[in-house]
Amino acid sequence: MNAPLPRKKNLRGDAAWVIFQILENGKSSRDCLAKVQQRHSSKDSAWLQEMTMGTMRQLPQLQIWLRHLLDKPLKGNKKILEHLMMLGFYQLAFSRVSPHAAVAETVNAAPALGGDSLKGLVNAVLRNFQRQEMHTQLSDDPIVKSGLPKWLYQALSKQYGDNADGLRAQANAIAPLWLRINARKISRQAYSDMLTEAGVEHSLSGDHPQAIIVQSRTDVVSLPGFTDGLFAVQDGAAQLAAYYLGAQDGDRILDCCAAPGGKTGHIIETTTHLQSIIALDSDGKRLTRVKENMRRLGHTATIVEGDAAKPADWWDGKHFDRILLDAPCSATGVIRRHPDIRWLRKKSDIDALIDLQASILDALWPLVKPSGTLLYATCSVLQVENSEQMRRFLARYEDASLQPLTATDTMEMPGRQILPGEQQMDGFYYCRLLKSSN
Structure with a gap:
């Protein structure tokens, strides 16, 4: 129309x-x-x-x-x-x-x-x-009161039971502004002092060594040091990706579906001398954002436009020590941050997304070195895209094993599901897979 x-x-x-x-x-x-x-x-x-x-x-x-x-x-x-x-x-x-x-x-x-x-x-x-x-x-209709489409209301009820009300409430909450301080340029404490001097209310996150949470609504561009690349905007849940990936000096890294580049930048900041890091995305327009963010932060990455499900079109044949796959998903974990998602996403989309995720996983797994790591991530709260997807993958590949992220990360329920509002974070899912040395 x-x-x-x-x-x-x-x-x-x-x-x-x-x-x-x-x-x-x-x-x-x-x-x-x-x-x-x-x-x-x-x-x-x-x-x-x-x-x-x-x-x-x-x-x-x-x-x-x-x-x-x-x-x-x-x-x-x-x-x-x-x-x-x-x-x-x-x-x-x-x-x-x-x-x-x-x-x-x-x-x-x-x-x-x-x-x-x-x-x-x-x-x-x-x-x-x-x-x-x-x-x-x-x-008085609970679906109307939730502000969610009927299919999603019912999906949350089926999966989370009594806890679904809290999830639905979070979908209508205002998400906090998380910053990731660029450790290559400034310490978190030094930047915190700059915010204090500028009169910006904020707090430090104990579980995220580079994170600051800004308490009041503010124009990001007006914050101290934006143009100098002293920080990036990145939710606390997304900041866990670099830590869970665990990149080491000398590694060759692939960040798949990388735009707008937040995780690429963070991986660079948590290492000293990577062999190389490739930021791959199929959307050329969004890759422009990656280039802009790398330039502002002062980072260097190889930026490639390509379909993660079709490595033959872009892969040079050299295997990767670690791959981060931030997979296309329903984005049901970030609805509070992007309220339009609830109306853009349809029930019929989910099966197609599950198939797409599986095809990308199957295409990328051969690119991982023996003893290498693949970190699977989504911003979804739906098990069919997360733990169920990982159980199916582990059943398909004998050379894949689970590297637990938490004590509850098991073969029966693989990965870590972060729910919206948990420690002020967005909804996110992670599962770390290890390739055998054979």
Whole structure:
């Protein structure tokens, strides 16, 4: 359903366009939010982020209100105005925006979306929302209250039972900002002192020697030392990858599905003299981010565009001491950080992802040296992508064995599953595999 970016910038019109692109065209916020944010100030960019992602979290409730207040669905190029109205509902029910501004400015955004003739309808719907005090009429349906699609709500209930409520609550929490201090340039304590001097509230993570958690919302680029590469933004769970991989000086490393390069950079920072490290990704545009991050941090890596499932297209025949596979997955562990994922991911996607993960594992395993290591990682909380995937892999390969990461990491339940909110981290999964020396 085509809806070109509005020619003239309008804060609420641009927010509605992002919501429309995600829900109607299946675009990720990463693809479309930046396009409108660059048209606005840093303050308005933060507002756009808050409003669009907040709408993603409350979408089922907003849709119920829309169906109640709109006599019949809008069609064609007017459909985008439904998303504008839901943005208005979100402002009135869940934000600090004044009711007057929420209504007046949302109505005034209609012309920017080609809806000049429907300003009266948008105004009437929002006024009725206020008049009927719809913000007090919240659904009792647990699926609606969770803000999740039905398939994911049920999947979490089936897998986690009584603990599923906590997971669903975390899906609607605001994720903290984790920094990984670039040990090649500055110590964590020295950077902590810089933040203190700049008045930035933060804490140190005892389990992550390079990590700092910023307590308040802030523009990353404005933090001290950003342009000098003193830190990278990387969640605490993702920071475990470099430690679990355990790269040693002299190793030849492959980081698969590497974009935007956070784990590549961290592997470099935890070693002194790698033989080489290749950052591989199939998305050329995302590899541009890897290059930018390596340049800013002052790191050197070989950056290769290629499909991890087809090594014949890019592999030089030299085996790797260690491979990190951050596999394509459902991303159900990072929904609190990327609320649009819940609506972009479909139940039908999961089987295809499981097959893709298995094909990449099968393609990469021959590239590991005897006695070498493959670290499998996902940002999923679904066992079918994680422990079950690893059990199937270990059953296929006699030369593969489990290198436990924790005391509970066993052949019956291989790997470590980190749940969203655990030690303030995102949801993540790791499993370390050792290749026999024969």
